[in-house]
Amino acid sequence: MSDGKLVGIVLVSHSAAVAASVAELAQGLAGVGGAVPVAPAGGTEGGGLGTSAELIAAAAASVDRGAGVAVLTDLGSAVLTVKALLAEGDELPERTRLVDAPFVEGAVAAVVTAATGADLAAVEAAAVEAYTYRKV
Amino acid sequence: MLDADFFRRWMTATATSVDREAERLTALDSPIGDADHGSNLQRGFRAVKDALDKEPPTTPGAVLTQAGRLLISTVGGASGPLYGTLLRRTGKALGDAAEVDGRQLAEALRAGVDAVRQLGGAAPGDKTMIDALVPAVDALGDSFAAARDAAEEGAVATTPLRARKGRASYLGERSIGHQDPGATSAALLIAGLVEAGGE
Numbered sequence: 001m002s003d004g005k006l007v008g009i010v011l012v013s014h015s016a017a018v019a020a021s022v023a024e025l026a027q028g029l030a031g032v033g034g035a036v037p038v039a040p041a042g043g044t045e046g047g048g049l050g051t052s053a054e055l056i057a058a059a060a061a062s063v064d065r066g067a068g069v070a071v072l073t074d075l076g077s078a079v080l081t082v083k084a085l086l087a088e089g090d091e092l093p094e095r096t097r098l099v100d101a102p103f104v105e106g107a108v109a110a111v112v113t114a115a116t117g118a119d120l121a122a123v124e125a126a127a128v129e130a131y132t133y134r135k136v
Numbered sequence: 137m138l139d140a141d142f143f144r145r146w147m148t149a150t151a152t153s154v155d156r157e158a159e160r161l162t163a164l165d166s167p168i169g170d171a172d173h174g175s176n177l178q179r180g181f182r183a184v185k186d187a188l189d190k191e192p193p194t195t196p197g198a199v200l201t202q203a204g205r206l207l208i209s210t211v212g213g214a215s216g217p218l219y220g221t222l223l224r225r226t227g228k229a230l231g232d233a234a235e236v237d238g239r240q241l242a243e244a245l246r247a248g249v250d251a252v253r254q255l256g257g258a259a260p261g262d263k264t265m266i267d268a269l270v271p272a273v274d275a276l277g278d279s280f281a282a283a284r285d286a287a288e289e290g291a292v293a294t295t296p297l298r299a300r301k302g303r304a305s306y307l308g309e310r311s312i313g314h315q316d317p318g319a320t321s322a323a324l325l326i327a328g329l330v331e332a333g334g335e
Contacts, residue, residue, distance in 0.1 A: 050172075050212035076303060077214035083255055084208050084217035088224070 007114040007123045008037040008063025011107055012056055012073040012082060014049045016042035022104055026111040036114045037063035051077040053085055060092045068095035068120030070110050072127060074103050095120060101127035137235040142332050143199035144188045150328035151181035157324060164317040168304040172213055173317040180211035180219070196236050200227030214302060215318060218252055218265065219325070225251035242276040249273055256301060263297040263304065263311065265318035272326040280329040287326035291319040 009026070013019040019042025027038055039059035044050040060069050069092070073079045082098045085091040097120060099106065106127035113126035154161070154177050162174030184203045193199045204224025208216050226248030230236055236244070249269045258264040272287035292315060299311035302318075 044212045048212070050176075051216075052212060053209040053216070077212070077217065080214050080217040080255060081208065084221050087221065087251075087255070088205070088208075 005065045005067035007067045007120050008069040009110050010059045010071045011040050012078045013042040022107050026107040029108050030111040030115050036111050039063045051081045064093040070099045070123050072106050099124045099127045105130035139235045143196045145332035146328045147203050149331035150325050151185040153324045154181045168311050168314045176211045176213040180207045183210040197227045197230035221255050222248045222252045246273045258301040262300040263294045263316045265322040267294050268319040268322035280333050284327045284330050287323040291323040294319045
């Protein structure tokens with residue numbers, strides 16, 4: 001547990017609409033009235049498809065409550081940009097982690113788990129575990 | 137010896153060649169990518185050139201770390217973090233020295249290329265920028281011109297390869313027969329060394 005502070009979740013997609021919708025979906029399914037800080041970082045600053053380091057850094061800062069930040073991404077440049085920002089060292093809040101998880105299912109698992117007051121490692125584990133849920 | 141102004145000229149020369157070749161890079165990115173490589177890199181290197189012109193850092197390492205940081209924040213595609221990491225890690229490896237020699241540059245650039253390989257997970261032969269950068273770094277001990285030629289040969293040699301990284305890898309066999317845009321732009325970056333050195 002983490003002193004009542006909730007882990008923040010950042011959702012990075014090439015598309016602003018996808019990031020915002022998945023954030024809405026995860027919070028809706030978590031059914032906790034938006035207690036978990038979740039921020040979408042989708043598309044470029046100009047509103048196009050792509051990845052914006054600035055939007056990611058701003059989203060991470062906005063959800064940081066001191067319990068760590070879990071970042072979920074879709075693919076390609078979203079993954080690479082978060083990794084590059086983490087390697088930079090000072091662009092993202094302390095205890096920010098890139099979580100290797102499916103975007104939609106992982107986001108739901110992360111938000112639901114974070115809502116229980118779980119720590120960053122538990123939120124990450126729940127999101128990663130979403131990979132093992134087979135549909136057929 | 138190579139001073140901060142050499143490194144500023146290197147970045148400026150790259151910005152100029154990326155401007156000149158942007159349409160070709162985007163055309164190469166059309167059949168196997170999402171047709172934005174030229175415009176993305178153009179935006180990034182223009183930002184680099186503007187920042188360096190406005191307030192040039194005083195050490196070689198600082199020029200490259202600033203350029204790398206700007207590429208990560210302005211490009212908007214995968215080439216941003218990849219080139220950004222390349223330049224930033226190379227810059228960090230150069231440290232605070234006011235001047236460096238060619239051997240130090242070669243060693244630092246190798247560290248930068250290793251960081252790109254770690255970030256993207258690409259190995260030589262995967263049809264990526266690595267296919268131009270690795271031979272370039274290997275040849276850098278001889279001369280900038282040798283590195284430029286090795287990078288260009290490496291870029292051309294990506295044509296028959298099947299992509300194993302990035303968006304082009306989704307195309308499987310259909311990625312064969314196209315020169316890789318990332319390897320092509322990497323060759324432009326290495327060619328910038330020749331121009332900066334006045335060779």
